[in-house]
Amino acid sequence: MKRNNRVSEFIKANGLVLVLCVAFAIRFAFYISLQPWNNEVVNKTILVTDSPSYHNLALSLISTKSFESFDGFRTPGYPIFLAIFYSIIPNSVWLALFVQILISVLSAYLVYKIASFYFSKNVSLLASFLFAIDYIQIISSVQIMTDTLFVFFFLEAILFLCKYFKFNKTTSLIYSSLLLGCATFVRPVSYLFPIVVVLLLIFISHTNYKRKLYLSVLYCFVFVFTLSPWIIRNHYTFGDASLTSVSGYNLLFYNVASVESYKSKMPIDVVQKNLGELAIKSGCNPANSLTTLANTKIYTKISIDYIKANFVLYCIRNINGIIYMYCASPAGAIIQNFHIESKYADYVMNNRYTSGFKYSDIFKLMSPIELLITFFGFVYLFANYLFSVYGLTISMRIKENFKFILFAVFIVLYFTALTGIVGASRYRMPFMPFINIFCATGIANFYKIIKKKKEKKSLPA
Secondary structure, eight states: HHHHHHHHHHHHHHHHHHHHHHHHHHHHHHHHHHHHTTTHIIIISSTTTTTHHHHHHHHHHHHHHTTOOOOSOSSSHHHHHHHHHHHHSOOOOHHHHHHHHHHHHHHHHHHHHHHTSOOOHHHHHHHHHHEEEETTHHTTTSSSSSSHHHHHHHHHHHHHHHHHHHHHHHHHHHHHHHHHHHHHOGGGGTTTTTHHHHHHHHHHEEEEEEHHHHHHHHHHHHHHHHHHHHHHHHHHHOOOOOOOOOHHHHHHIEEEEHHHOOOOOOOHHHHHHHHHHHHTTTTTTTOOTTTTTGGHHHHHHHHHHHHHHHHHHHHHHHHHHHHHHOEEEEEEEEEEHHTOOOOOHHHHHHHHTTTTOHHHHHHSSHHHHHHHHHHHHHHHHHHHHHHHHHHHHHHOOOOGGGHHHHHHHHHHHHHHHTTTTOGGGGGGTTTTHHHHHHHHHHHHHHHHHHHHHHHHHHHHH
16 A cells, blocks of 8 residues: 555656656657658658648758748748757758657646646646647647647747736737747737637727737737748738638649539549649739749639538538547558558548548458558547547646636637638647647546545445
């Protein structure tokens, strides 16, 4: 009994350190297995999908010492991050990824800090642990993608927002806005998030309306000011004071294209080619890249016209994308990390947008290890969603938790609404920490109930 008490006391005293060590150990194991120092692995496994564009822009920053290769599609945050390490050691993908796993571990710490503002130490530790073992957070930390760095900056912004609501210091609100600007430089999906903050200031800030208006304007001003150098650069370079052309491009070539692919049963690459030709006929300059800022208004107009003509189908496919984002397992990416061939990933990619796919067919194509990874992934997600609903219900009974509940729900709804039809599993990364916190609350309360029942049974009659 004494030994058990010592172990329990050690865990209580060093719980956060142990969680962070677990987070690092898992990510480092993935890192070692990936072998990012191997040039063949880098070219075959790491620099795939969107990764080559970030990699090449980072190399361009080093060679030209300018942003001349940026056509308005990518924001500069992540390429600058990569360029820092590539300038220390040329083409050091391995160094950038190692720093990235450290950043992911720091994000686990931020989850703990955010939760600790409103919940007990045990709940905060459990929430941090749930983040540490999340498949999608782990695998993304060893990919040349924006998500891990974005999540870090976004959680920092939320941490300072929590500090503002706790201590009512305007400086915390300013820091939150600055960090949100940094997150948006990395991944522009958060460019509308100040609207959420303004709603939070209106609903849960205990001050008069003039003060709320002042704080709302201040937050938006600092956010826009943070982004203004890039917006001004785009204005003088391309004649368009926009942050990026990615929204219009993605809307047409991914969301609309996937709906049309599903509707016409044509391969999505054929549909994308047809949409590109339609965009050129509508005024896009064929001499320029399709990703430039000059084209984004044309893409948006074509997309809106298409959505109006296919509104019901578009909504159905959008809901399908949201469900996929909530449920999708990154088993294919995990298998790829360990250099194992995956058959089902290609099947999903080839059939998702046209005829759709059957999960029974996927399971038949999966190897035993893929089935095991997928099983534990579904168990993790199911437990998180189930206990988070229970935890949310419990938290609503406590008046002090109202602020956190409101902005956590707003965060989940924001990223859910912006998911779109593509709905990749990595799109849930920014809001999963808040699901983790509610899940931890539900598990902790459930454990208390079980413990009380056991104590009652052990009492003498």
